[in-house]
Amino acid sequence: MAILVLDILTTAAILFAVSAGLLIILGVMKLINFAHGAFLTVGGYMAYLNGAAGLSPWLSIPLAAGVGFLGGLVIERVIVRPLYDRPLDAILATWGLGIVIGQLITLGFGRGVQFAPNPISGTTELFGVDYSAYRLAVAVIAVLLVVALSALLKLTRFGLNARAVIMNERLARGLGIDSTRVRALTFGLGAALACAAGALITPLISVDPNMGLPWLVNSFMLVMVAGVSFPSLLVASLILGGAQVVVSTYANPILGGMTIVVAAALVLRISPKGFSRA
Amino acid sequence: MSTPLLTVDALTSGYDSAAVLHDVSLQVDRARIVAILGKNGMGKSTLLKTIMGFVRPISGRITLDGRDVTGAAPNFMARAGMAHAPQEHTLFQDLTVGDNLRLGVATDRLFRQCLPEVEAVFPRMIERLGQRAGTLSGGEQKMLLMSRALIARPKIMLVDEISEGLQPTMVDRIAQALLRARDELGIAVLLVEQHLDFALSVADRVAMMKLGEIVEEGTRQELAASDGLAAHLAV
Amino acid sequence: MHDISAAITTRFRVAATGCIIGLLVVAVAPWLLDTYLTNILIRTLFLATVVMTVDILWGSVGILTFGQSAFFGIGAYACGLIFTHYGFGPGWALAGLALGIGVGAVVAAATGWLAFFHGSLPLYASIITLALPIVLTQVIFSGGNFTGSSSGLSGFPTYYWDLRIWFWTAGTFLVLTTTAAWLLVRSDFGRVMVAIRENEERCAYLGIPVSRIKIMLMIASAVIASAAGFGYAAFSNVVAPELASFQLGTEFLIWTALGGRGTLLGPIFAALGIDTMSSWLSGTMPFLWKLLIGVVFVAVIVLLPRGFAPLVGGLFRRILPVRTAGAPARVLVPDTRSRLGQGADDQKPPLRIEHLSRRYGSLSVLTDVTMTGRASHLLGIIGPNGAGKTTLMRCISDGSERSGGKVEINGAEIGRGAPQDIVALGVGRSFQNTNLFDTLTVADCLLLARYRIDGARLFRSSVGIALPEPALDILRATGLDQRLADETGNLSHGMKRGLELAMVLATEPSVLLLDEPTAGLTRPERMVIGKVLGRLTRDYGLCIVLIEHDLDFVREISDRVVVLHQGSILMEGTVDEVVSSELVRSVYAGHHVEAAQ
Known part of the structure; x- marks a missing residue:
């Protein structure tokens, strides 16, 4: 029982960490970044390279975040900005970008599976059971992430500007907010979060050119259900992630893999705004 | 004689390739109120949107304080001292009154300094800083709109049909606010209106816009005396 | 009157001509191409049929769908499963085809119910269509020996016809379905589809059952895609989860985007071109080709959103200027059977x-x-x-x-x-704010408003627009009756208001x-x-x-x-x-x- 609970909590945390970058971009730019999976993969490979270079595994996260941020700024300028008026096209363009990134990674690293070193190996004892220490660490990091992002949004002037752009970009510009810069920074931040999440979860799974794909779809469903709010993303991660763990454990891992997608689709059908208040 | 604050020179602008404004020229002096009158569809809103930068001009020039600002982006114009009180997309309905006002000023520190200004003109606004803007009535929202435009002490305000749908008492208050802005804060106003009496009660100069062109122009007295105005507005 | 009926028959004539040319090309091609290319093209022809359905859903109605591959896969697996586990023969083949189409239709209806309803966001609908092939591939994986799991089924008995016959089958299917689609897009119903793409909300307020229409189109597309899948499986003698995957679904979108969404012919040619190249190059540099397509795709979306079709079309027009069959001129007709105001009942207040x-x-x-x-x-x-x-x-x-x-x-x-x-x-x-369809003409808008009462012709355009007298009065008074062919985006404010009122009265x-x-x-x-x-x-x-x-x-x-x-x-x-x-x-x-x- 304790293991089940811990599994649910850590799975939810991982899902949250992976989806946070997508949420930010959706909120400010009203766009689903289909290259999200590719960013995760890039982050994963950064962790692998980091390990191969012999550096401390904890370094891989900020390193991935930095690469993600810079790459995000470039991608926003070249691909996303021209598609500002065409959100559905932006989905396709970012998907195409994801394919291109995937192919480049394959050309560079081959199709094989790689591994990244684990910053905290072994288990610790919690609630009477031995549980992977790193998984617990990831859960803690995810919670800290919620707090930091919410603070950024609610307390800083950048956050207010971002919220203004989220609500009504035209009006925001009329008030002097450089919405182009806000969007660019947001995309960079979203990409950084995605890469960092990739580096974060890599020690738990392996890295291959297509690792981001399943996370891509699950993150979308979570973000759609959660609406634009970090606390509700956490709640959605808990509920749907929990459902996935329960189904995987008691029924069948393949069905478990589908749970989030199916459950989210049904939730959205019944309540189109998901868990956030209408 | 100081240079005019805002000049518009032979401005032609519109949407896609259809010109709505044709060769429009006007100027607004410092601390003066200029009213543009005309019925719907005559191009008044387009004029303000072009000046503010939401619509790219096809040809012509706009200068602010002697600087050429033709085609500049809206956020640039706002930072340069131009405040826009539009007809649509007016407020952030989901943000509080306080947050809406904050966004009218560049930094939060300035906001605290400027808040007393708002209090002087619309005292009840201060009581409602925590209220969601979307829950205010139409008239109160217009007051908030004016407050936000005033708060940063812009050089010039572009006000688009603010009297629309308001009761006479409310219209009077807006008029008072505009006069106070001009007299005590030195703010110039470019006012676009269909409401003849309101416009005449505050304007120093009046221009008549018809089918995207300025057809008559003069001081308030000159135009109030002419029959042309009422005729233009009626038909 | 002569001009009007002439305009309509011109359209049918164009369609028939195109259809015949297509069939001729299909008939002759196998003799001109080598075996390897014919082999590849047969598969591509089936895929191109699915791409055509994607263009209908996405290009015309605006539904960004990743899921047409799921229906393709359903049709393919119906073939594979029946022939592998049950039996082989004409009866079984028909049963398999019916099964594939039937299951495809049911799944499409369910997907449509999930995705399309009053208030659903287009993004949400797209995600549902994304989830569909993912769920389907998982179901296939968990099927064990029955479905062949990740390796799929192969070597089942099938029709080992001459390549030419397969080519003619696939080609004819493509040409016929495309002709029907072409007529659909240019009919009155096609205008309804465009209206839904432009302003769904307004359509709802005109009484148009938007969700139902989308679901019907989804089902029709699924039926065609399943049939194509069945044919593909019967020809290639292999079914694998890749046929139902969302990667294939996105490839359909890529081909549609590159070819030119909404043009029908563009996506088909893009599919034929790109997929043939991919199979041709599959021996040499598969990754570089995929990379190149990916880069071109992104570039096209950003720089050439309408795809390559307009460029090609422009070139064609410079070489041979052709008078295109314009929309038929319409006529306003008083509705003699108008029930305007007859909904009222003395006992119950309106x-x-x-x-x-x-x-x-x-x-x-x-x-x-x-x-x-x-x-x-x-x-x-x-x-x-x-x-x-x-x-x-x-x-x-x-x-x-x-x-x-x-x-x-x-x-x-x-x-x-x-x-x-x-x-x-x-x-x-x-x-309060005029809320119309900028690219539709005045006549199109009026016909749209009559949907609930008069419906919309599926493959043809009506000449007469029946309207109740008050609506006709407004149109005459505002001068709109002289501007039936003008796009509403170009009307003055007063005329737009008049048109809106006429449209409301038309319902x-x-x-x-x-x-x-x-x-x-x-x-x-x-x-x-x-x-x-x-x-x-x-x-x-x-x-x-x-x-x-x-x-x-x-x-x-x-x-x-x-x-x-x-x-x-x-x-x-x-x-x-x-x-x-x-x-x-x-x-x-x-x-x-x-x-x-």
């Missing part, structure tokens, strides 16, 4: 509102509003800004809006109905909700509207509810007036009663007629 309330959290916008709208009466609703007038109209026309209370139209409760259901009950609503409501219909109109235009409204109440017995700020206008045409203030009814009575009331005066504080003389 509009009855009881204890209606609308809250946003703790804020009450409407409180306990009770009122009745009578037939042959014009009820004016006035009140200061923020009184809740437009909210009231929204609550009448959309069942999901109100927080409490009851609304009855001709005795029937609206419940939580969607706008199109309420239009079906007899409500017509015009909006033959018994209750008319008008939100500031005269805003921005000139005096003569206002008088026309006033006259038409008068005629509607007197001669047609309509119940009209009108929101207005122009008190003179209200005074002239209303029978009764309701004054709304801060969400409740302040007073109700005749025009004179209300205007002379002290209470109303104090609320308005001497509000007088606006400056226009």
Whole structure:
């Protein structure tokens, strides 16, 4: 029982960490970044390279975040900005970008599976059971992430500007907010979060050119259900992630893999705004 | 004689390739109120949107304080001292009154300094800083709109049909606010209106816009005396 | 008249010509191409048929779908499963085809139900279509030996026909379905599809069953895709989960985007070109090819959103200038069977509102509003800004809006109905801001408004637009009857308002909700509207509810007036009663007629 609970909590945390970058971009730019999976993969490979270079595994996260941020700024300028008026096209363009990134990674690293070193190996004892220490660490990091992002949004002037752009970009510009810069920074931040999440979860799974794909779809469903709010993303991660763990454990891992997608689709059908208040 | 604050020179602008404004020229002096009158569809809103930068001009020039600002982006114009009180997309309905006002000023520190200004003109606004803007009535929202435009002490305000749908008492208050802005804060106003009496009660100069062109122009007295105005507005 | 029918037959002639040319090419090609290329092309022809359905859904209606591959896979697996586990022969083949198409249709209906409903976001619908192939591939994986799991099924008995025969089968299927699709897109129904893509909300308020149409199109596309999948599997003798995967689904989108969405022929040629190249190069540099396509795809989306078709088309036109068959000129016809105003019943009032309330959290916008709208009466609703007038109209026309209370139209409760259901009950609503379809012509818009009553021809265009007399009056008075072929985006404000009103009347409501219909109109235009409204109440017995700020206008045409203030009814009575009331005066504080003389 304790293991089940811990599994649910850590799975939810991982899902949250992976989806946070997508949420930010959706909120400010009203766009689903289909290259999200590719960013995760890039982050994963950064962790692998980091390990191969012999550096401390904890370094891989900020390193991935930095690469993600810079790459995000470039991608926003070249691909996303021209598609500002065409959100559905932006989905396709970012998907195409994801394919291109995937192919480049394959050309560079081959199709094989790689591994990244684990910053905290072994288990610790919690609630009477031995549980992977790193998984617990990831859960803690995810919670800290919620707090930091919410603070950024609610307390800083950048956050207010971002919220203004989220609500009504035209009006925001009329008030002097450089919405182009806000969007660019947001995309960079979203990409950084995605890469960092990739580096974060890599020690738990392996890295291959297509690792981001399943996370891509699950993150979308979570973000759609959660609406634009970090606390509700956490709640959605808990509920749907929990459902996935329960189904995987008691029924069948393949069905478990589908749970989030199916459950989210049904939730959205019944309540189109998901868990956030209408 | 100081240079005019805002000049518009032979401005032609519109949407896609259809010109709505044709060769429009006007100027607004410092601390003066200029009213543009005309019925719907005559191009008044387009004029303000072009000046503010939401619509790219096809040809012509706009200068602010002697600087050429033709085609500049809206956020640039706002930072340069131009405040826009539009007809649509007016407020952030989901943000509080306080947050809406904050966004009218560049930094939060300035906001605290400027808040007393708002209090002087619309005292009840201060009581409602925590209220969601979307829950205010139409008239109160217009007051908030004016407050936000005033708060940063812009050089010039572009006000688009603010009297629309308001009761006479409310219209009077807006008029008072505009006069106070001009007299005590030195703010110039470019006012676009269909409401003849309101416009005449505050304007120093009046221009008549018809089918995207300025057809008559003069001081308030000159135009109030002419029959042309009422005729233009009626038909 | 001769010109009009000539225009229509021209379209059929073009379609027939294209079809025949296509069939000829298909017939001749196998003799000109080598075996390897023919082999590849047969597969590609089946895939191109699916791409055509993607273009219908995405290019014409605006549904970004990743899921057509799922139906392709269903058809393919139907073939593989039947032939592997059950039997082989003409009977089995037909059964398999029927099974594939049947299951595809059912799944499409279910997906459509999940994705399309009043208020669903396009993004959400796309994600559902994304989830579909993912779920399907997982189901296939978990099928063990029955479905062959990740390796799929192969080597099952099938029709080992000559390559030529397969080529003709695949090619003919493609040409015939494409011809039908081409006619569909250019028909009246095709205009409905475009309208849905441009402004779905407005379509709902015209009584068009948007969700149902989308689901029907989804089912039709699924049927074609499943059939194509069946053929593909029967030919290639292998079925694998890749055929149902979302990667294949996105490839369809890529080909559609590159070819030119909405052009039908563009995506087909793109599919033929790219997939053939991919198979051709599959020995040499598969990754570089995929990389190249990916880069070109991104570049096309960003720089050439309409794909390559317009470029190619432009080139063609420079080489051989062809007179294209334009849209047929339309004719306005009085609707002799018009049931305008006949929805009313003596016993039940056209509009009855009881204890209606609308809250946003703790804020009450409407409180306990009770009122009745009578037939042959014009009820004016006035009140200061923020009184809740437009909210009231929204609550009448959309069942999901109100927080409490009851609304009855001709005795029937609206419940939580969607706008199109309420239009079906007899409500017509015009909006404060003109809300039309910029690229459609005036005639298209009027036909659209008649959808609920006259339907829309699936493969043809009607010449006559039947409209009730009052609608014709408005069109004549505003001069719109001379501008039927103009795009609505180019009309003046006054004409747009006139068109909106005509469109609402075309839906033959018994209750008319008008939100500031005269805003921005000139005096003569206002008088026309006033006259038409008068005629509607007197001669047609309509119940009209009108929101207005122009008190003179209200005074002239209303029978009764309701004054709304801060969400409740302040007073109700005749025009004179209300205007002379002290209470109303104090609320308005001497509000007088606006400056226009």
